[in-house]
Amino acid sequence: MRIAIDAMGGDHAPKEAVEGALAAAREWTDIEVILVGNSAAIEAHLQNKPANLTIRHTEEVIEADDEPVKAVRRKKDASMVVAGRLVKDKEADAMISAGNTGALMTTGLLVVGRISGIERPALAPMLPTIDGSGVLALDLGANMDASAEHLRQYAIMGSIYRNKVHGVAKPRVGLLNVGTEAMKGNELTKAAFPLLEEAPIHFIGNVESREVLRAECDVIVCDGFAGNIMLKSLEGAASVFFSVLKTEFTKSWYSKLAAAILRPGLMNFRKKFDYKEHGAAPLLGLQGLVLKCHGSSDANAFKNAVRQARIALQNDLVGAISAEINHGK
Amino acid sequence: MRIAIDAMGGDHAPKEAVEGALAAAREWTDIEVILVGNSAAIEAHLQNKPANLTIRHTEEVIEADDEPVKAVRRKKDASMVVAGRLVKDKEADAMISAGNTGALMTTGLLVVGRISGIERPALAPMLPTIDGSGVLALDLGANMDASAEHLRQYAIMGSIYRNKVHGVAKPRVGLLNVGTEAMKGNELTKAAFPLLEEAPIHFIGNVESREVLRAECDVIVCDGFAGNIMLKSLEGAASVFFSVLKTEFTKSWYSKLAAAILRPGLMNFRKKFDYKEHGAAPLLGLQGLVLKCHGSSDANAFKNAVRQARIALQNDLVGAISAEINHGK
Numbered sequence: 001m002r003i004a005i006d007a008m009g010g011d012h013a014p015k016e017a018v019e020g021a022l023a024a025a026r027e028w029t030d031i032e033v034i035l036v037g038n039s040a041a042i043e044a045h046l047q048n049k050p051a052n053l054t055i056r057h058t059e060e061v062i063e064a065d066d067e068p069v070k071a072v073r074r075k076k077d078a079s080m081v082v083a084g085r086l087v088k089d090k091e092a093d094a095m096i097s098a099g100n101t102g103a104l105m106t107t108g109l110l111v112v113g114r115i116s117g118i119e120r121p122a123l124a125p126m127l128p129t130i131d132g133s134g135v136l137a138l139d140l141g142a143n144m145d146a147s148a149e150h151l152r153q154y155a156i157m158g159s160i161y162r163n164k165v166h167g168v169a170k171p172r173v174g175l176l177n178v179g180t181e182a183m184k185g186n187e188l189t190k191a192a193f194p195l196l197e198e199a200p201i202h203f204i205g206n207v208e209s210r211e212v213l214r215a216e217c218d219v220i221v222c223d224g225f226a227g228n229i230m231l232k233s234l235e236g237a238a239s240v241f242f243s244v245l246k247t248e249f250t251k252s253w254y255s256k257l258a259a260a261i262l263r264p265g266l267m268n269f270r271k272k273f274d275y276k277e278h279g280a281a282p283l284l285g286l287q288g289l290v291l292k293c294h295g296s297s298d299a300n301a302f303k304n305a306v307r308q309a310r311i312a313l314q315n316d317l318v319g320a321i322s323a324e325i326n327h328g329k
Numbered sequence: 330m331r332i333a334i335d336a337m338g339g340d341h342a343p344k345e346a347v348e349g350a351l352a353a354a355r356e357w358t359d360i361e362v363i364l365v366g367n368s369a370a371i372e373a374h375l376q377n378k379p380a381n382l383t384i385r386h387t388e389e390v391i392e393a394d395d396e397p398v399k400a401v402r403r404k405k406d407a408s409m410v411v412a413g414r415l416v417k418d419k420e421a422d423a424m425i426s427a428g429n430t431g432a433l434m435t436t437g438l439l440v441v442g443r444i445s446g447i448e449r450p451a452l453a454p455m456l457p458t459i460d461g462s463g464v465l466a467l468d469l470g471a472n473m474d475a476s477a478e479h480l481r482q483y484a485i486m487g488s489i490y491r492n493k494v495h496g497v498a499k500p501r502v503g504l505l506n507v508g509t510e511a512m513k514g515n516e517l518t519k520a521a522f523p524l525l526e527e528a529p530i531h532f533i534g535n536v537e538s539r540e541v542l543r544a545e546c547d548v549i550v551c552d553g554f555a556g557n558i559m560l561k562s563l564e565g566a567a568s569v570f571f572s573v574l575k576t577e578f579t580k581s582w583y584s585k586l587a588a589a590i591l592r593p594g595l596m597n598f599r600k601k602f603d604y605k606e607h608g609a610a611p612l613l614g615l616q617g618l619v620l621k622c623h624g625s626s627d628a629n630a631f632k633n634a635v636r637q638a639r640i641a642l643q644n645d646l647v648g649a650i651s652a653e654i655n656h657g658k
Contacts, residue, residue: 228507
């Protein structure tokens with residue numbers, strides 16, 4: 001299992017990526033880690049390089065504010081693009097990056113390439129739920145518009161991911177909608193509903209966005225626009241709540257006392273609802289494994305992404321998706 | 330100003346509707362209130378009926394679980410339908426109902442009728458914001474799918490409503506989107522953006538759902554599907570948040586003490602975020618004024634809806650929308 005890590009992506013590059021890669025290489029000796037990026041910058045954070053960690057030197061970097069498609073096309077020696085090419089050329093089985101999300105999706109599409117039969121790859125992060133189990137949401141932004149057939153493919157890919165990577169035996173797949181009855185929704189969800197009923201998944205029907213946090217399903221399927229509206233509404237609400245709590249907690253000396261009592265429980269809750277805490281998001285539907293880490297990822301987040309990649313590779317996630325999508329063809 | 334109230338709609342019908350109507354008729358002697366519903370049931374809650382309050386007897390009621398279109402077509406003597414007909418026939422200037430939302434939208438469309446030039450009426454509730462000012466969101470569910478032209482009309486209607494009813498001099502209108510840059514979004518928002526730029530409104534560009542609670546705009550425009558996803562995500566997050574707080578508050582005797590200190594401030598916050606507290610939602614684009622009260626409305630909510638209707642009538646909301654939509658035609 002060869003895992004390429006874009007060492008130059010993310011807010012704390014290359015330090016956190018390198019330290020995470022190092023920790024992962026030490027913990028799992030059955031993997032090979034390839035750090036892709038500027039070798040001098042990488043080596044500055046590398047002590048006692050283990051045998052299963054190598055460096056692939058590159059000169060260029062895709063910046064956070066680069067225009068994704070242009071950047072991927074022009075910066076052919078960028079660490080992200082080179083990592084994608086390693087996967088494409090079967091020199092690596094997986095790639096991990098905390099860089100520019102749009103550029104990573106473009107790298108996935110143009111460099112790694114789609115699985116034959118897959119119309120659109122989908123970005124699939126885990127959203128937090130109140131019970132801590134989480135729900136895989138897709139598509140969360142790889143494509144703003146979707147067809148019913150796209151949603152059907154998202155559902156299949158999401159279900160296989162939850163099964164292969166998280167060990168959920170029979171993932172419950174829900175369709176994000178405005179009501180639970182079968183005929184609710186817009187033209188898209190009405191067209192997708194019967195396709196999901198016939199798909200090789202455990203489809204539980206429509207799920208409203210207010211129930212997503214309550215872990216009503218293991219996978220929630222939506223177009224990228226609706227998914228983004230849901231995600232940012234949840235984030236926005238959480239941000240407002242915690243800022244109000246902070247105000248209430250600092251109002252007076254006795255509210256500060258109260259805050260001291262309640263803080264541990266609430267911080268635990270806050271951590272549970274921190275989207276950064278829920279691991280890397282796979283970009284599903286590609287010919288190799290591509291994982292997107294949050295831009296602010298620390299070494300531990302990178303190490304956890306390697307853990308995720310390792311499990312996905314052990315269980316041949318990409319092969320399973322390809323086999324199911326092309327079943328009977 | 331003659332205001333018809335569907336006395337039979339809502340969870341606490343007819344008691345709360347009747348008591349609210351009574352309080353309103355007593356407070357504002359420049360209005361006439363027409364309570365529409367079963368006269369015996371209404372009179373049971375009426376003491377000392379003022380001269381400006383009359384009853385219009387009807388036999389039928391549209392129930393919460395009735396199929397909207399069928400119910401409106403078949404139950405021609407239902408209190409909601411009769412209230413709509415009073416508006417249509419110019420026997421009333423406005424109607425208020427806390428009944429079945431779908432049926433009320435159908436009554437608006439089929440009984441009251443659209444303003445000439447308006448393609449789709451829109452349901453426009455106020456969403457809470459952290460500063461207490463609120464944002465008018467439309468469409469919130471009258472139509473799941475929308476065209477760019479529909480969004481343009483929603484924007485104009487919402488802007489006029491905020492100006493005429495809330496006295497906002499130059500309402501800031503935002504387009505609900507997944508990013509703030511002009512070319513962000515799905516096919517719909519990309520097509521709507523230039524139309525909104527040219528519309529006779531103060532268009533401030535795209536607004537992300539996470540910023541809505543922070544009162545970045547006075548009107549937020551969206552299709553009914555996306556609006557519903559946003560609204561229910563915010564509601565879901567609020568519900569989870571307060572249930573976690575409750576758990577934390579009751580964990581031990583000292584957390585109960587802390588809770589006692591913080592409760593007033595947090596209850597104030599909770600009230601601010603209670604969607605029921607933000608008045609009735611207008612159904613904009615109809616030939617008469619139609620206001621939807623929350624199903625759980627109490628007498629005070631009905632009275633406040635009458636207050637809203639009175640201001641809208643005093644400022645000729647419907648005439649202003651009609652004039653602007655047909656301007657230059």
